[in-house]
Amino acid sequence: MATTYEPIATTTLGTAAASITFSSIAATYTDLRLVIVGTGTTNNTYPLFRFNSDSSSLYSTTRLSGNGTSASSVNNAGTGLLVTINALLSDTIPSMWTLDVFSYAGSTHKSSLATVSADRNGSGAIERAVGLYRSTSAITTVAAVMASSTFATGTTATLYGILKA
Amino acid sequence: MSPILGILASGITKSKIAAGAYESIASASGTGSSGTITFSSIPSTYTSLQIRFNAITSFDTSFYVRLNGVTTSSYNSHLLEGDGSTVYAVGDASLGLTRMSLGQWNVTVGATYPFSGIIDIHDYTSTSRNKTIRNFVGSNKNGTGAIDLTSGLFINTSAVSSVSLIADQNFTTSTTVSLYGIKGA
Numbered sequence: 001m002a003t004t005y006e007p008i009a010t011t012t013l014g015t016a017a018a019s020i021t022f023s024s025i026a027a028t029y030t031d032l033r034l035v036i037v038g039t040g041t042t043n044n045t046y047p048l049f050r051f052n053s054d055s056s057s058l059y060s061t062t063r064l065s066g067n068g069t070s071a072s073s074v075n076n077a078g079t080g081l082l083v084t085i086n087a088l089l090s091d092t093i094p095s096m097w098t099l100d101v102f103s104y105a106g107s108t109h110k111s112s113l114a115t116v117s118a119d120r121n122g123s124g125a126i127e128r129a130v131g132l133y134r135s136t137s138a139i140t141t142v143a144a145v146m147a148s149s150t151f152a153t154g155t156t157a158t159l160y161g162i163l164k165a
Numbered sequence: 166m167s168p169i170l171g172i173l174a175s176g177i178t179k180s181k182i183a184a185g186a187y188e189s190i191a192s193a194s195g196t197g198s199s200g201t202i203t204f205s206s207i208p209s210t211y212t213s214l215q216i217r218f219n220a221i222t223s224f225d226t227s228f229y230v231r232l233n234g235v236t237t238s239s240y241n242s243h244l245l246e247g248d249g250s251t252v253y254a255v256g257d258a259s260l261g262l263t264r265m266s267l268g269q270w271n272v273t274v275g276a277t278y279p280f281s282g283i284i285d286i287h288d289y290t291s292t293s294r295n296k297t298i299r300n301f302v303g304s305n306k307n308g309t310g311a312i313d314l315t316s317g318l319f320i321n322t323s324a325v326s327s328v329s330l331i332a333d334q335n336f337t338t339s340t341t342v343s344l345y346g347i348k349g350a
Contacts, residue, residue: 007186062310064247073247130303164192
């Protein structure tokens with residue numbers, strides 16, 4: 001049987017960047033998975049995830065967070081997928097962000113599942129989120145856009161394609 | 166496959182990564198006339214199974230998983246759920262369910278917005294141990310939504326050769342469900 005979990009592209013930032021974008025994504029796969037491991041140049045920042053360079057108000061999320069003391073859940077609607085409540089990019093300790101985008105090339109609204117793992121040696125948070133992008137267009141571009149500040153040098157991002165039989 | 170990386174940020178390098186032992190076994194789409202999608206005759210050549218789904222149903226409904234077609238009281242679960250305002254921790258250990266819920270309280274499959282999830286079934290070929298299932302599912306419906314993390318137990322020591330996803334309404338033709346096998350070393 002075919003191996004179906006394939007890296008489409010990966011990047012390691014050589015300089016700080018306000019966004020990381022994968023464009024011209026072929027409709028070859030069933031789902032996409034984006035994995036980012038990195039830091040911010042400023043402490044306590046976060047990225048939004050956007051599709052097709054669309055910054056209109058078509059995004060909403062439901063988030064679940066644990067910060068070592070309590071658990072919380074919050075809805076959000078905005079101009080990008082906001083997948084975190086408490087887990088933010090540190091300027092020293094890397095955190096891991098994943099985003100699974102389901103049926104990205106299909107004609108339904110686009111659903112995604114996100115995770116954020118951000119322990120800071122004594123503090124930290126873990127997050128899970130479900131996201132909705134209310135567009136029926138195929139996704140050809142996926143971007144992680146910093147709400148403020150920039151991703152720091154050394155931040156890595158990999159986009160995988162997952163193909164069904 | 167041609168990499169199609171387009172980086173807008175500057176100072177980026179790229180490289181290829183070797184693919185892993187994650188294989189597609191089968192996939193299915195909704196028919197519009199059934200609320201059940203079943204993968205049967207699953208080979209025992211993997212260590213774990215993973216199911217990825219993106220589901221839409223004719224009406225809002227609950228969503229379940231069933232293994233080997235077993236309809237006796239063999240399923241228990243614990244879940245952690247957030248519905249956008251409240252966090253719930255719930256155990257179904259005393260219920261002896263006849264199918265495992267993928268969204269206990271507020272997560273439902275809907276008619277407009279997809280319900281997505283990833284289900285992992287570990288050590289599915291064992292004939293001496295019960296089976297552990299991990300679910301990560303959620304649905305956002307533009308203003309409302311819920312996300313669930315579920316630890317499930319199938320109290321049965323038979324190897325798993327059949328997995329069914331069950332909704333109480335029909336899956337639309339936009340529904341996609343894919344079964345993957347993860348190899349051990």
